[in-house]
Amino acid sequence: xxxxxxxxxxxxxxxxxxxxxxxxxxxxxxxxxxxxxxxxxxxxxxxxxxxxxxxxxxxxxxxxxxxxxxxxxxxxxxxxxxxxxxxxxxxxxxxxxxxxxxxxxxxxxxxxxxxxxxxxxxxxxxxxxxxxxxxxxxxxxxxxxxxxxxxxxxxxxxxxxxxxxxxxxxxxxxxxxxxxxxxxxxxxxxxxxxxxxxxxxxxxxxxxxxxxxxxxxxxxxxxxxxxxxxxxxxxxxxxxxxxxxxxxxxxxxxxxxxxxxxxxxxxxxxxxxxxxxxxxxxxxxxxxxxxxxxxxxxxxxxxxxxxxxxxxxxxxxxxxxxxxxxxxxxxxxxxxxxxxxxxxxxxxxxxxxxxxxxxxxxxxxxxxxxxxxxxxxxxxxxxxxxxxxxxxxxxxxxxxxxxxxxxxxxxxxxxxxxxxxxxxxxxxxxxxxxxxxxxxxxxxxxxxxxxxxxxxxxxxxxxxxxxxxxxxxxxxxxxxxxxxxxxxxxxxxxxxxxxxxxxxxxxxxxxxxxxxxxxxxxxxxxxxxxxxxxxxx
Numbered sequence: 257x258x259x260x261x262x263x264x265x266x267x268x269x270x271x272x273x274x275x276x277x278x279x280x281x282x283x284x285x286x287x288x289x290x291x292x293x294x295x296x297x298x299x300x301x302x303x304x305x306x307x308x309x310x311x312x313x314x315x316x317x318x319x320x321x322x323x324x325x326x327x328x329x330x331x332x333x334x335x336x337x338x339x340x341x342x343x344x345x346x347x348x349x350x351x352x353x354x355x356x357x358x359x360x361x362x363x364x365x366x367x368x369x370x371x372x373x374x375x376x377x378x379x380x381x382x383x384x385x386x387x388x389x390x391x392x393x394x395x396x397x398x399x400x401x402x403x404x405x406x407x408x409x410x411x412x413x414x415x416x417x418x419x420x421x422x423x424x425x426x427x428x429x430x431x432x433x434x435x436x437x438x439x440x441x442x443x444x445x446x447x448x449x450x451x452x453x454x455x456x457x458x459x460x461x462x463x464x465x466x467x468x469x470x471x472x473x474x475x476x477x478x479x480x481x482x483x484x485x486x487x488x489x490x491x492x493x494x495x496x497x498x499x500x501x502x503x504x505x506x507x508x509x510x511x512x513x514x515x516x517x518x519x520x521x522x523x524x525x526x527x528x529x530x531x532x533x534x535x536x537x538x539x540x541x542x543x544x545x546x547x548x549x550x551x552x553x554x555x556x557x558x559x560x561x562x563x564x565x566x567x568x569x570x571x572x573x574x575x576x577x578x579x580x581x582x583x584x585x586x587x588x589x590x591x592x593x594x595x596x597x598x599x600x601x602x603x604x605x606x607x608x609x610x611x612x613x614x615x616x617x618x619x620x621x622x623x624x625x626x627x628x629x630x631x632x633x634x635x636x637x638x639x640x641x642x643x644x645x646x647x648x649x650x651x652x653x654x655x656x657x658x659x660x661x662x663x664x665x666x667x668x669x670x671x672x673x674x675x676x677x678x679x680x681x682x683x684x685x686x687x688x689x690x691x692x693x694x695x696x697x698x699x700x701x702x703x704x705x706x707x708x709x710x711x712x713x714x715x716x717x718x719x720x721x722x723x724x725x726x727x728x729x730x731x732x733x734x735x736x737x738x739x740x741x742x743x744x745x746x747x748x749x750x751x752x753x754x755x756x757x758x759x760x761x762x763x764x765x766x767x768x769x770x771x772x773x774x775x776x777x778x779x780x781x782x783x784x785x786x787x788x789x790x791x792x793x
Contacts, residue, residue, distance in 0.1 A: 292322060295619070296324065298614055299312070299324070302602070302604060303326035305327075306331070307327045307328065307604065308328055308329075308492075308494075308583075308603045309325065309328055309329070309337040309604065310325070310326060310327060310585070310600065310601050310607060311324065311325040311326070311337055311522050311600075311602075312326075312600050312601075312611075312615060313522045313526065313598070313599045314615055315529060315598075315599075316595070317594065317595050317596070318533060320526065322615075323339055323522065325339050329491075329603065331495065339522050340477065340521045341490060341492050341601075342477055342478075342479075342492065342519040342520060343492040343519060343520065343521070343586070343601040343602075344516070344603075345516075345579050345584070345586040345588075345601065346579020346581040346586050347443070347579035348587070348588050349512075349515065349517060350515060350577060351546070351562065351563035352518060352563070353446050353450055353453075353514045353515070353563060354449075354563030354564070355546065356449075357388065357392065357449055358545060358546060359468060359538060359542070360457070362539075366388065366452070367388070368387065368388040368392065369387050370388050371385050371387060372387065372390075372448060373386075375451070375455050375456065376448065376451060378426070379422065379426070380428070382397070382428070382431045384397070386431075388452065391444075391446065391448055392445065392550070392562055393439070394445060394560060395435060396431075396435055397432045397435055398425055398428065398432070399425075399444065400442035400444060401511075402443060404752060407752055408749075408753065408754040409770050409771065411772065416511040418511045418513055420511065421444065421448070427750070434553070436553045437553050437554075439558055439560065443515035446514045446515035446563070447511070447514045447515050450513050453514075466479060466480075472537050473524075473528060475525075476524070477521045477523070478519065480519075481518070481519055482513060482517070483510060492601075492603035494506040494582060494584045494605070495603060495604055496583050506582045507582065508584075509581050512581075516579060516581060522599055529590055529599075531543075546561060546562040546563070547562070547564055549566050559722060563577060564577050565577055569589075569616055570625050571624055572593060572620060574591055578609065580609075583605040584601075585600070585605070586601050587599070587600045587609070589616060591616070593623070594623055596619075598612050598613075598616045599612075600615070608686075609696060609700060610696075640687055640689060644671050647673050647687075650666060650704050651667050651668055652665070652712075653666075653727070653728040654714065654715050654725035654728065655726055656725045657725065657726065663678050663787065664676070664702075666685070672684055673687070675693075683695055691704045692704075700717065700719035702715050702717055712727065715727075733780045734780065737764070740764070740765075743766060743786075744760060756768055758778070761777070765777060766778040766780075
């Protein structure tokens with residue numbers, strides 16, 4: 257009896273310490289559970305057995321503090337997503353290719369100041385020397401090879417070989433910009449960098465990456481997918497949603513090696529991130545070099561480094577890069593000041609790009625500066641209620657400073673907020689505050705800025721960097737019927753080796769036709785300049 261009383265007294269002391277005397281413990285536990293609940297809420301719509309899903313991981317002080325898998329990795333075979341499911345990381349691949357180049361430079365085998373034609377002499381001389389650093393910084397002036405293939409009539413479902421990239425460049429008549437002059441994100445440069453690794457080492461890019469990067473870091477479930485048909489055990493099948501709200505399987509972007517195509521897991525990517533904080537592969541100076549922004553010819557410092565974007569989130573330094581294949585979505589964000597990171601992966605093309613930032617704001621809020629009351633509420637609630645009629649004041653056309661002629665147009669269609677970039681499809685945007693909006697289809701967002709008079713005069717596009725676009729106040733050119741007819745006819749592109757027809761549709765508007773494309777409505781911007789028009793509905 258006496259022993260029972262002693263035991264009871266000990267238990268009372270323990271409980272008192274835990275739940276009354278040590279309120280900090282209770283608060284920390286409650287706070288942690290609240291954060292997990294907020295994080296779980298972000299992916300509720302994807303956390304069911306009939307939806308493609310994904311996996312999330314949050315790291316702080318070098319340790320995993322939150323991880324969750326949700327939804328399905330394969331709908332056909334009813335296989336759930338797991339933390340260790342290999343997933344296509346898309347353009348998050350670029351930092352791995354950059355590491356490969358940095359390691360070769362560290363060994364003295366190459367220099368990033370080398371002319372690309374030193375390694376790929378069959379590339380044309382377009383009048384300016386294109387160096388490896390121009391390829392790594394998206395300032396080479398080469399065209400985006402994926403856009404060129406699509407404009408020539410190729411489809412994403414076609415078998416496209418990596419060897420087709422060089423002929424595309426050989427047909428390019430001139431550079432889009434002088435090397436190092438301006439930033440123009442494209443995949444071409446990183447595909448060429450993968451070729452450089454192969455030609456310098458004499459090994460296939462996938463084999464060299466495995467031997468020199470993946471295995472030394474213990475990334476045993478990471479590999480390069482050389483073509484969309486290659487079998488990767490347990491991999492996440494990509495899915496897109498049809499207009500009828502049905503999921504269908506999607507293949508990977510072909511011929512993307514170097515720019516994309518790596519399959520990895522959250523567990524392996526955690527090892528990659530830890531190497532930035534405690535280097536095993538590459539010395540500290542190399543790791544720092546990977547995070548050193550490039551400098552343009554005019555002396556301006558970019559926020560793009562070696563396959564990584566350098567910026568901040570609510571005042572906390574952030575090193576990041578996302579990826580979007582046809583269906584897969586990926587984001588890897590590092591926060592060096594707290595040895596933290598957020599990783600999100602999904603095989604669902606509808607997975608929102610803002611979730612990674614929301615996770616960071618949930619778990620790192622104590623070291624962030626939330627500037628606006630509306631933004632703080634959005635962080636806590638994981639959502640933002642927006643009066644869509646306010647968007648009418650923001651709607652309009654904005655031209656990127658770094659790419660004259662590239663216009664982002666915003667409009668409202670009842671409750672839908674829409675944007676369309678020159679040459680791209682129209683997509684929906686979603687409000688995260690009265691002045692910030694994000695896209696779900698890619699990792700991108702837009703901030704609208706007001707001048708001293710309170711008028712919105714420019715925006716910042718946050719996609720692989722921060723890019724200013726100024727409002728175009730003058731209306732698009734409205735040609736007469738006679739002027740419209742002048743443009744109809746059949747055209748041949750020597751560069752793309754493709755025929756096009758410009759014709760009038762039943763409404764009397766110009767459309768661009770190709771035998772392997774749907775008719776593309778054209779909108780007149782100015783004399784001899786037409787861009788794809790938004791499709792209503």
